[in-house]
Amino acid sequence: MAVTLADVAARAGVSSATVSRVLSGNYPVADATRNRVLRAVDELEYVVNGPASALAAASSDLLGILVNDIADPFFGIIASAVQGELEGRAYGGPVPQKLAVVCNTGGSPERELTYLTLLQRQRAAAVVLTGGAVEDPEHSAALATRLRRLAAGGTRIVLCGRPPLEDAATAREARRGTSKRTASSAPVRSQGAAGAVLTVAFDNRGGAHALTTHLLTLGHRHIGYVAGPAERTTTRHRLEGHRAALEAHGGLDADRAERLTVHGGGYDRSSGYEGTRELLRRAPETTAVLAANDTVALGVCAALREMGLRVPQDVSVAGFDDLPFSADASPALTTVRLPLHEAGARAGQLALGTLPPPQDGMAAMGHELVVRASTAPPRAGG
Structure with a gap:
């Protein structure tokens, strides 16, 4: 059964109207009350839907970029390319003005989830997650929940350098020897619509x-x-x-x-x-x-x-x-x-809506073998 606004209100010990005020962010609410409501939202995994989604869809000018290590050139190049798409022109006109915020997770799955929750609370317009995903059933289920919340609020979500969520779910099930999925662990489907999960994948x-x-x-x-x-x-x-x-x-x-x-x-x-x-x-x-x-x-x-x-x-x-x-x-x-820079630029365009999404929700990037001096035939008898 879906969690309702009333359920959140009961858990937080406040009225439904107070919960609405906290989620809309348009009315002053005491910090202690706001924290109780947000904690109840997390505990109940409440997703804004129905008429309330109109409030969540009033997104901010925030573009979140999650990286494992900003000091690693791999992530720095991608993040720079994403941010670089904030200047230029879209296929339908000027690029909408956004504030890019780079979130450094340090490779921590817990920190990744925390940043996604914070970006949801800020009603981020778009989120780009970079780098490989952690193949842990509990984390994958929690990640899917965070992404469902963001998508329900109209946030554009792009995975850059990691496989589609369906691929990760299939791999988990193969290792566990089962194809059963619970509603809470079902992945967010990759689609071409705004607010869905799009993928820019490396080979x-x-x-x-x-x-x-x-x-x-x-x-x-x-x-x-x-x-x-x-x-x-x-x-x-x-x-x-x-x-x-x-x-x-x-x-x-x-x-x-x-x-x-x-x-x-x-x-x-x-x-x-x-x-x-x-x-x-x-x-x-x-x-x-x-x-x-x-x-x-x-x-x-x-x-x-x-x-x-x-x-x-x-x-x-x-x-x-x-x-x-x-x-x-x-x-x-x-x-x-x-093609790190090209992938980051494509992810930025999809996140900003300045490029039409791919038909199947995924843009595949190629690779090139570069042969230099560090490889040679083995020594005799090797």
Whole structure:
């Protein structure tokens, strides 16, 4: 049964009129009372609908951009491109004036949910969520609830660099061995309408497949993988592409693939450094290392140098994303170029409504293999 305004009022111990005043934001309400009402809204997972949606639809001039780490060039480039779309012209006229607010989650699922709640309270006009999603059933259900609330108020929602919500739900159910969904955990459907969830997706599987195929073509057969956090969709998709390439090249030994895969604590340099030391301890025969991203690849190279191994003469190294420093690394990194700026710009256009939404709700971005000096054929006997 849907939660009503009266239910929220009863939980908060106030009148329905007071709840309406708090949600509309147009009347003065004591801070203590407002906090009780908002807490009741959260606890009951109340979604404004029906006639009340007209109040919520009176959105502010706020555009929220959620990033895992604003210091990471991956997120900085996307956020900058989104914000850059605030200047220019729409397909129907001038771009509406908005205030862009970058919310740095630090990779915390809890903080991601908190920011979405705060943006809903501010009646944000649009929200762009960047980076891979956390594959945790409880978090995914809570995220879907937050997005339903935002969508019910007319907020445009764009996922940039993460898969559609339906994909995440399907993956969760496959791992749990069930296809049942409760109403509270059902994902928000991607649609072309304003207020729905739109997606700008990267081809992480295809990019990883291209990198692994490149190394296999060079002659490498002992390819290690320093992956990102196991619970992230980006990590899973890139690993799937890597292993699909191995299988296509003559079969995949699952046990060996696991031994040659190390999951780092993050997408940072230290994860690459520590992961490489663990990888070489497990599999000293490794002749090539794929890194979760370019920053991790720097840590991989540092660990190899410390162990007295040369890149690429002894061990080839490849990154992912083609971040600005990749071409200037020593040696320059072989990597996969993702169109980060273009994706951010597209996400900004969809969030602002200056670009018609794609027919199926998703815009797929391509990838490009960039071969540089960090990869070469394996040493003799490797």
